[in-house]
Each structure stands twice: as structure tokens, then as C-alpha cells.
Amino acid sequence: MSAELSIRNLTAGYGAQVVLRDLSLEITEGTLAALIGPNGHGKTTLLRAISGLVPITAGQITLAGTRIDPLRPDAIVASGIVHVPQGDLLFPDMTVLENLRMGSYLPAAARLEKQRLEEVFSLLPKLRDRQQQTASTLSGGERRMVGIGRGLMTSGRILMLDEPSLGLAPIIIDQIYDVIDTLRGSGRTVILVEENAMRAADIADEVHLLDHGSIAWHGKGSEMSGRPELLETYLGS
Template identity: 90%
Template structure:
């Protein structure tokens, strides 16, 4: 495998408020990388920095060897990095189909819209039945699936998911993680923010623990399971 995304000595935040401090991380192509750690320690901010949504004070981000940290967010999406943010952030008065089609607004994705729709409906069959239903009438799990589906419509090479299971019932979380696991097994590169370390350990190829804006630990799920002191210290588990 090759490194697809490389984050080097990154310092970033919101104006004068620095959140990430000298953080370095490599993500290999075709893997699922999970980011875990306490609330407020930089997991979501890291995804936003990769997407070009927060101020980068130092360091650089490279996609397949090309520096992208100076690009606008729309240009980063065009390069193939897709960010599915925390919550669903759907257009509530639009139908499921209309929300999905919003993910194919770029010319390259628009040309493949029918193909991508079929792929989304195959992966998330419930959305095929709901495609003419307005987003505001969906359940929480269905809205989350529409958010993931809209991200897949962009034809991106890297899919970043920010806590896709947040606030959902356990049975719906199982369904969401079946989808994430299918994406992983398909060879897509996935970056997953998750507070549930056990869930992350079950599914991820690599896990990185963020603490106070830096990487406190990195390894595999099996290695994390063998370090209960990490779970207790950082996650209270």
C-alpha cells in the first residue's frame, strides 16, 4: 500500500484558538483509519483542516504527494476528499433523491450520476424506497444514511466520516457500521472519527488516539485492545 494522505507537523484551529499542535499522520490507500479520543481534543477539527474549513497556522497536507492545504474547500472536494460532517446537515425540504444529487454537483461526478445513484441504492437499499420522501420526515438513521450516500455521490477517493453513529439507537448503529465495513472491504480509503473505541477497534486497520491536539498513540485494533490503560485514561472505558 502507498500513503495517499500525509499530514505533516500540522498546527491549526479557529483564528487565534489553536486546536491541533504539530500533528503528523499518514493514511494509506485503501485502509480505514479511525480517530478516537476525548471530546474537544481535535478529531473533528482535523477533518475540517483536511477539508480546508479551518485556519492552518503551520505544517502541510499532501494528497498523493500534492500539497492541498492552500486550496479552497471546493477544490479539495474536486481533488477527491469528501467530508461527511457530524450530524446529517441535509436540506430538510428536499427529497432524498434531491439531497443525493447535491453530492454530484461537480462536473466529473455529474457525468457519473446515474451510476453513482445505483451504487448508493445498492449499498443503502432503504434509500431507494425513500427517494421521493422529504428529508425532514426521515428517521435519524435514515438521515445519516442519506448523508453518507450524498458523500459517495461525489466519486471521491477519500471518504471522511465524522461520528456517523452519534445519537443513534444501537440497532441503527449496527446498520451504519455494516455500511462502513462494506466501504472498507471495497477498497475505499476511509477516515472515521469515533468516540466508541470498541467499535473502532473492531473495524479499523489503523487507530490513532488524539489528545490535546496531537497524536498520543497509534496502532491496530488488537494492539488497542491490549492497552486497557489507554482506554481508561483517555476515554474512561
């Protein structure tokens, strides 16, 4: 399979603070790629750079051979990259259904809204029962599911999930990972940022380890368990 998303010699950050340094990686089409590494070493910043939310000072990002780094964030979404950020970031006074429909505001997604909504409810059946409930009254796990569902409503080709299990109870994390594993089997390209390296590696096709804003190691998810020095050196486990 070919590289769907290609990042070359990327440098980016916040003003004078450089976070990503000459970073290069490729995400293969139709795979689940996990981004792991110590906290504060660039995982979330990388997703934000791909989404156009963090300015880059060097390098380039291409989607299916077309550069997207010069584009505005809304144009990057329209090109097919969907970013489900860390935390809930829902509209708290809107219902679950209204939050989900916010994901289909682009014309291409709006035309498929009913179809996508059924797909979301099939993948996340609890949301069908909660669709008229106000988002502020949901549990943490339910809010996270709404966030993922809203991302799926965009009909994007790449779904980026930033720590979807953060702060959730273990039983809810299992449910979230069941959803992610189903997405992996659907042929969609998924980029997963996760603090729990081994949990991510268990379901990932590709693993990219970030350290101080650069890729320190990459390989198959199944290879992580055979590299204890990586866990000890970079992840402290």
C-alpha cells in the same frame, strides 16, 4: 501500501484558540483509519482542517504527494476528499433523491451520476424506497444514511465520516457500521471519527489516538484490546 494522505507538523484552530498542535499522521491507501480520543481534543477540527474549513498556521497536508492545504474547500473536494460532517446537515425540504444528487454537482461526478446512484441504492437499499420522500420526514438513521450516500455520490477517493453513529439507537448504529464495513471492503480509503473507541477499533485497519490536539498513539485496530492503559488514560474506560 503507500500513504495516500500525509499530514506533517500541522497546527490549526479557531482564531487565537489553537486546537491542533504539531500533529503528524499518515493514512494508508485503501484502509479504514479511525480517529479516536476524548471529546474536544481535535478530532472534528482535524477533519475540518483537511477539508479546508479551518485555517492552518503551520504544517502541510498532501494527497498522493500533492499539497492540498493551500486550496479552497471546493478544490479539495474536487481533488477527491469528501467530508460527511457530524449530524445530518441535509436540505430538509428536498427529497432524498435531490439530496443525493447534490453530491454529484462537480463535472466529474455528474458524468457518473446514474452509476453512483445505483451503487448508493445497492449499499443503502432503504434509500431507494425513500427517494421521493422529503428529508425532514426521515428518521435519524435514515438521515444519516442519506448523508453518507450524498458523500459517495461525489466519487471521492477518501471518505471522511465524522461520528456517523452519534445519537442513534443501538440497532441503527449496527446498520451504520455494516455500511462502513462494506465501504472498508470496497478498496475506498475511509477516515472515521468515532466516540466509541472500541467499536471503531473493531473494524479499523489503523487507529490514531488524539490527545490535546496531537497524536498520542497509533497502531492497528486489533492492538487496542491489548492496551488497556490507553483506554483508561485517554478514554476513561
